[in-house]
Amino acid sequence: MGHPEHGAMLRADGLRHAFGHVMALDDISFSLAPGRTLVIFGPNGAGKTTLLKVLAGLIRPQAGCATVAGGRGAVGWIGHQSHLYGHLTVTENLLFWAALYDVPAERRRARAAEVMRRLAIADQADRRVWALSRGLAQRAAIAKALMHDPQVLLLDEPFTGLDLAAAGEVRALLAQLRGAGRVVVLATHNIDEGIELATDVAFQRRGRFVHFAPRGAHESAEIAEAYRRAVGAGERGERGGRLVGDTLRHAWTIARKDLLLEFRTRTAVLSAVVFTALVLTVFNFGRDPTAVATIDLAPSILWVTFSFAAILALNRAFQLELENEALEGLLVSPISRTSLYLGKLVANLMFVAVVECVALPLFVLFFDVPIWPVLAPLVAVIALATVGFVAVGTLFSAMVIRTRFAELMLPVLLLPFFIPPLTGAVQATARLLDGRPLSEAAGWLRLLAAYDVAFLVLATLLFPHTVDE
Amino acid sequence: MRLARAGRWVTLVGLVLMAGVYLRALAFTPIERSQGPAQKIFYLHMPAAVWAELAMVLVGLAGVFYLFLKDPRLDRFAAASAEAGTVFAAIVLTTGPIWGKPIWGTWWTWDARLTLTLLLFFLYMGYLLLRSATPDPALRARYSAVLGICGLVLVPFIHLSTVMFRTLHPAPIVLKPSQPSLPGSMLITLLFSFGVFTLLYIGFVMQRYGLSLLREELAARERAAAVARGRGGGGGDGGDDA
Numbered sequence: 284m285g286h287p288e289h290g291a292m293l294r295a296d297g298l299r300h301a302f303g304h305v306m307a308l309d310d311i312s313f314s315l316a317p318g319r320t321l322v323i324f325g326p327n328g329a330g331k332t333t334l335l336k337v338l339a340g341l342i343r344p345q346a347g348c349a350t351v352a353g354g355r356g357a358v359g360w361i362g363h364q365s366h367l368y369g370h371l372t373v374t375e376n377l378l379f380w381a382a383l384y385d386v387p388a389e390r391r392r393a394r395a396a397e398v399m400r401r402l403a404i405a406d407q408a409d410r411r412v413w414a415l416s417r418g419l420a421q422r423a424a425i426a427k428a429l430m431h432d433p434q435v436l437l438l439d440e441p442f443t444g445l446d447l448a449a450a451g452e453v454r455a456l457l458a459q460l461r462g463a464g465r466v467v468v469l470a471t472h473n474i475d476e477g478i479e480l481a482t483d484v485a486f487q488r489r490g491r492f493v494h495f496a497p498r499g500a501h502e503s504a505e506i507a508e509a510y511r512r513a514v515g516a517g518e519r520g521e522r523g524g525r526l527v528g529d530t531l532r533h534a535w536t537i538a539r540k541d542l543l544l545e546f547r548t549r550t551a552v553l554s555a556v557v558f559t560a561l562v563l564t565v566f567n568f569g570r571d572p573t574a575v576a577t578i579d580l581a582p583s584i585l586w587v588t589f590s591f592a593a594i595l596a597l598n599r600a601f602q603l604e605l606e607n608e609a610l611e612g613l614l615v616s617p618i619s620r621t622s623l624y625l626g627k628l629v630a631n632l633m634f635v636a637v638v639e640c641v642a643l644p645l646f647v648l649f650f651d652v653p654i655w656p657v658l659a660p661l662v663a664v665i666a667l668a669t670v671g672f673v674a675v676g677t678l679f680s681a682m683v684i685r686t687r688f689a690e691l692m693l694p695v696l697l698l699p700f701f702i703p704p705l706t707g708a709v710q711a712t713a714r715l716l717d718g719r720p721l722s723e724a725a726g727w728l729r730l731l732a733a734y735d736v737a738f739l740v741l742a743t744l745l746f747p748h749t750v751d752e
Numbered sequence: 753m754r755l756a757r758a759g760r761w762v763t764l765v766g767l768v769l770m771a772g773v774y775l776r777a778l779a780f781t782p783i784e785r786s787q788g789p790a791q792k793i794f795y796l797h798m799p800a801a802v803w804a805e806l807a808m809v810l811v812g813l814a815g816v817f818y819l820f821l822k823d824p825r826l827d828r829f830a831a832a833s834a835e836a837g838t839v840f841a842a843i844v845l846t847t848g849p850i851w852g853k854p855i856w857g858t859w860w861t862w863d864a865r866l867t868l869t870l871l872l873f874f875l876y877m878g879y880l881l882l883r884s885a886t887p888d889p890a891l892r893a894r895y896s897a898v899l900g901i902c903g904l905v906l907v908p909f910i911h912l913s914t915v916m917f918r919t920l921h922p923a924p925i926v927l928k929p930s931q932p933s934l935p936g937s938m939l940i941t942l943l944f945s946f947g948v949f950t951l952l953y954i955g956f957v958m959q960r961y962g963l964s965l966l967r968e969e970l971a972a973r974e975r976a977a978a979v980a981r982g983r984g985g986g987g988g989d990g991g992d993d994a
Contacts, residue, residue, distance in 0.1 A: 703909040
């Protein structure tokens with residue numbers, strides 16, 4: 284998504300995209316100048332959503348390219364999902380998305396108040412999204428899309444779930460935006476929706492525009508009749524956050540949001556902590572202190588506990604986005620994929636660190652292992668090993684959410700990758716608990732450090748391939 | 753179909769030559785002094801171990817090229833190579849304990865190299881499971897490439913851990929910085945076996961590649977038939993609007 288020439292805000296050139304043998308987009312070209320509103324009508328399966336996703340930069344077309352003046356940061360997207368986090372309030376959601384779209388911090392609250400007022404949801408500002416009715420949630424989703432004052436607004440069936448009054452308010456808002464020079468592309472299967480907003484009308488059928496023309500002075504009924512007759516018969520987005528500072532800031536925004544969600548729900552950390560306590564208890568029942576000295580088993584027990592608890596924590600990283608139907612929204616936003624990966628990585632590291640902070644004292648309590656004299660080097664070993672397997676785990680957790688049996692798939696994929704850091708960590712821990720100096724484990728520490736660097740770099744590079752369509 | 757058939761012939765030639773390897777190993781190669789006849793399994797075990805790892809390297813390299821070129825042939829090759837690698841890893845894991853029982857006195861021990869070959873086998877299983885759990889072909893190819901590349905980077909770490917971890921395994925006698933310490937006749941048998949395993953790898957990959965082509969063709973026909981049925985029934989156009 285680059286910059287279209289000749290004053291057009293949005294341009295599509297020869298877009299083609301097929302899913303298997305089914306053409307979703309077949310040679311679609313058009314351009315829209317400021318103030319134009321294109322309404323695309325088409326039956327279910329015509330390829331309207333695919334077209335909007337290509338324009339939003341969510342799908343890379345197999346041929347042709349879509350360009351938006353201002354890049355992805357200039358696009359506002361309302362898809363089939365709300366992209367709102369149920370456990371955050373409406374205001375918290377709007378502030379989160381505003382931060383991702385680089386709305387200046389001092390303007391975010393005022394902007395949130397303004398869009399909520401325009402969408403008549405100001406009285407819902409402090410309610411959590413899961414408590415909203417479908418219509419109110421849809422209005423909040425539209426508010427989210429407007430937070431960064433986008434130049435191009437892409438709307439996929441935006442009136443779904445709205446009552447007549449709310450739909451009228453949204454139409455009035457879109458008319459205002461058109462008057463302010465914004466480009467709007469609206470896709471719907473219902474000819475009665477949004478027709479009065481259109482400056483241009485397209486009918487899409489089996490991936491093709493079978494009609495594309497300015498609306499002119501045609502009445503809605505004429506267009507509806509024309510529609511019935513007609514239908515009856517790359518460039519990738521400019522990635523925001525090019526600077527390291529932007530990347531890290533966006534990453535922190537995502538990590539903070541994940542932490543806030545976890546603080547609200549406390550499901551992942553609590554279940555991982557309980558699981559950790561259970562594993563340590565089971566190990567305790569199974570050991571025979573007269574047969575094998577505890578100190579010999581201790582490093583393995585500690586690291587098996589850590590790794591299983593980590594898998595639990597990692598499994599929820601992208602599941603969270605799926606549950607809140609927000610992943611698509613994150614991918615459309617102008618943050619780089621690197622920011623998204625690093626944000627998730629930081630959040631996962633913190634979750635796993637919390638679990639380890641609980642597990643370590645429990646381990647000392649249950650097994651009476653003297654870790655206090657070697658606490659500092661032991662923490663360093665734990666940190667080194669944890670970074671490595673969380674780096675891989677974060678990458679794989681993004682991948683498995685779109686597979687069948689996602690919860691089972693993550694441990695199956697991860698465990699072989701856990702072994703080198705676990706082997707290194709167990710060896711280093713054994714030497715420390717044995718009272719030997721850390722220098723004796725220098726080789727293992729180098730292995731852990733090399734693993735961390737290799738998989739942090741690799742996972743950052745490969746991450747876009749796991750989330751892009 | 754032609755490729756799968758050709759692959760079947762290559763595999764058949766490989767299996768016949770494998771009989772030759774064992775004839776040479778049993779009748780024309782001296783018995784190793786310390787290990788006795790049990791050492792003969794080495795001619796099967798070692799080339800299988802090399803190809804189990806090489807196949808993963810090729811899966812990873814195919815993944816790297818796939819992410820750049822998006823050529824489905826690379827994905828088909830990677831999948832075929834992973835299946836062949838799984839077979840070779842299974843051979844290593846089967847022949848290892850058969851050798852280990854008379855030499856170490858136990859079928860299985862948590863020796864580092866044995867354990868890490870088991871991990872390589874799990875890595876292959878994970879790769880194949882990921883493929884079967886990802887219904888969308890384009891997504892499947894991309895995820896497989898990502899996992900294959902990660903596997904490629906993991907293999908050196910596995911090796912490094914093997915070197916650093918305590919092991920009961922014999923030290924390398926062929927692939928080492930100095931001259932191979934294997935007697936000439938044993939080395940020839942080993943190289944012969946390695947050549948046969950290479951042929952088997954090629955045969956397996958040709959067959960699996962050819963079969964995946966056939967499978968894709970069948971899926972395309974089924975989709976086309978479904979679309980035709982949908983049109984005939986006056987239903988929607990079957991396009992993707994999601």
